[in-house]
Amino acid sequence: MAIPRHIVDEVRARTDIAELIGRTVTLRRAGRSYSGLCPFHNEKSPSFSVVPDKGIFHCFGCGEGGDAFAYLMKSRGVSFYEAVKELGDAAGVVVEEKELSREERQRLERRADLYDVTEETAQFFTNTLLTAPEGAPGRDYLAKRGITVETAQKYRLGFAPESWDRLASHLQRKRIPMQMAKAARVVGQREGSDRVYDLFRNRLMFPILDDRGRVIAFGGRILPGPPDAPKADGPKYMNSPESEIYDKSKILYGLSWARLGVQRKNRVLVVEGYFDAVSLWQAGIEEVVATCGTALTAAHLSVARKLTRRVVALFDTDEAGLKAATNAMNLFLDAEMEALRLDLRPAKDPDEFIQAHGAAAFEERLSRAESLVELVISRTIAKEGNTVEGRSRAVESVLPMLRRLSRSMRTQVEAFSAQQLGMTVAELLDRIGRVDDRPQPAQSSAPPPRWVPTRELAHILWLLLHYPAQVAPVLAEADPDVLTDRRSVLQAMVELARGTPLAEVLESGRDADLARALRAIAARQAEYQEEQAQSAARSLLARLELSRVESEILTINAKIAACETSGDKSSYVSLAKEISALYVRQRQLKAVVSSRTTRASATNSP
Numbered sequence: 001m002a003i004p005r006h007i008v009d010e011v012r013a014r015t016d017i018a019e020l021i022g023r024t025v026t027l028r029r030a031g032r033s034y035s036g037l038c039p040f041h042n043e044k045s046p047s048f049s050v051v052p053d054k055g056i057f058h059c060f061g062c063g064e065g066g067d068a069f070a071y072l073m074k075s076r077g078v079s080f081y082e083a084v085k086e087l088g089d090a091a092g093v094v095v096e097e098k099e100l101s102r103e104e105r106q107r108l109e110r111r112a113d114l115y116d117v118t119e120e121t122a123q124f125f126t127n128t129l130l131t132a133p134e135g136a137p138g139r140d141y142l143a144k145r146g147i148t149v150e151t152a153q154k155y156r157l158g159f160a161p162e163s164w165d166r167l168a169s170h171l172q173r174k175r176i177p178m179q180m181a182k183a184a185r186v187v188g189q190r191e192g193s194d195r196v197y198d199l200f201r202n203r204l205m206f207p208i209l210d211d212r213g214r215v216i217a218f219g220g221r222i223l224p225g226p227p228d229a230p231k232a233d234g235p236k237y238m239n240s241p242e243s244e245i246y247d248k249s250k251i252l253y254g255l256s257w258a259r260l261g262v263q264r265k266n267r268v269l270v271v272e273g274y275f276d277a278v279s280l281w282q283a284g285i286e287e288v289v290a291t292c293g294t295a296l297t298a299a300h301l302s303v304a305r306k307l308t309r310r311v312v313a314l315f316d317t318d319e320a321g322l323k324a325a326t327n328a329m330n331l332f333l334d335a336e337m338e339a340l341r342l343d344l345r346p347a348k349d350p351d352e353f354i355q356a357h358g359a360a361a362f363e364e365r366l367s368r369a370e371s372l373v374e375l376v377i378s379r380t381i382a383k384e385g386n387t388v389e390g391r392s393r394a395v396e397s398v399l400p401m402l403r404r405l406s407r408s409m410r411t412q413v414e415a416f417s418a419q420q421l422g423m424t425v426a427e428l429l430d431r432i433g434r435v436d437d438r439p440q441p442a443q444s445s446a447p448p449p450r451w452v453p454t455r456e457l458a459h460i461l462w463l464l465l466h467y468p469a470q471v472a473p474v475l476a477e478a479d480p481d482v483l484t485d486r487r488s489v490l491q492a493m494v495e496l497a498r499g500t501p502l503a504e505v506l507e508s509g510r511d512a513d514l515a516r517a518l519r520a521i522a523a524r525q526a527e528y529q530e531e532q533a534q535s536a537a538r539s540l541l542a543r544l545e546l547s548r549v550e551s552e553i554l555t556i557n558a559k560i561a562a563c564e565t566s567g568d569k570s571s572y573v574s575l576a577k578e579i580s581a582l583y584v585r586q587r588q589l590k591a592v593v594s595s596r597t598t599r600a601s602a603t604n605s606p
């Protein structure tokens, strides 16, 4: 969907990128920019920088970078259109949609109304939990389970009071039609009755969010009443039924909070319970999500796959557990994802484990998680017994799994299976019916070297970014060949000299190396004062030309030496003229270079 360029530029200009990124990354001000720990790779000291006046972020560690839209796309997996739309909504810029049919428009409006209902409901539950007198049971329960108020607020936990109509009457006061509340699946209505009732009662509430952070459904855990009260009614966990906005097979609970952690650790930990997810997150295991009361589906995996190819999950090792693990393994193989099995025994769930042993012990177990494919294979082989017939049955049952392996996993799993079956890899490959396509020793096909600007050019670009009005006239007089032989760089310089904002220049360019270099240069601290800008630019240009002149002098000196040997007099004369002109130019340039004031900072060069 094409959005007009001026709309994109306006949304970008109105978005405070430091505020946007600051919502998910702790940023510290450092001069004109901010720095923090990169959300895209694992690091202990900050190499991630945000430059609000240039509208960009850049990581010196992993090279990620771009504008506010790029940040949303990379950190949340949204499309460019969704990013512009979301930031446009926030900045009050109307982002034009394509022409919608009447039905499409009505459907969108109805969905928007449903989101309003679920959002209002979530706020009602949260306020009840945090402040209302009838929220006390919820607060007591959280305290007992060791969940802090901060965590509860982060996950927007709530409490549904013990009442048949507290939520329904709240929604009515907010003028929400009961038809919409029913469609959003937060209230129900008995057949033949005109009274609606609250679906969730006396439950701790976990709002379920979609990838834009909108509440779309709820999970509720029933709370134990006082010992002498009648038994609480309903199942221990209850989920919203599916609705027009909620499809449980596609939603991973907690993903909106886990997304950055998943990218950073390059793995996602899938647990079953809401409490497990919240409790692990609170302990610092950020890459955790839960399935909403269903087994893992292919749709779950395609959501997770956008962020990482490695999934860690818990599977029992009894007969039923092995069956579930085998089913799940086939999903993983089809999705070409690597699955690891986490063993937390004797703890019965992750929450119990983390409360008892803490995060370090949990990480230690995570590091020992075993390959799910290998587990299933070794279990299958063990089940068939160690007789000759058993072995042959084992080979037959393992072959279909091996045939499904994606290329990246073959080598390791095949070697493992052959060893378990007591065969050579060649024998096993023969049985699989596959030719040996294991990677041969690496051929030398090194990637082309990455372009980086010379030190002088980097400084010139820095000056141009910060003082275009002063520096543009100096560059206009310069010989472009002295600056660079890369066309995209010259084009970008022309744009910057006209005062085009950096983020727009980066967007229109296709040169990834240049974009990376420009972001890195923009993220540098002050190099020169404004009043130094022109003389600095002249001096840098002189340095660049000087190095060219000096290499020409070397070339011509070599030619002159050759003429002296061969006795070619006419060439000698013209070369001598050329070189004396070069010596004159060399002296002029040296004077420019040495006359100029010293740089503001000698250590912080771009």
Ligand SMILES: [Zn+2]
Binding pocket: 038, 039, 040, 041, 048, 059, 060, 061, 062, 063, 064
């Ligand atoms: Zn990084």
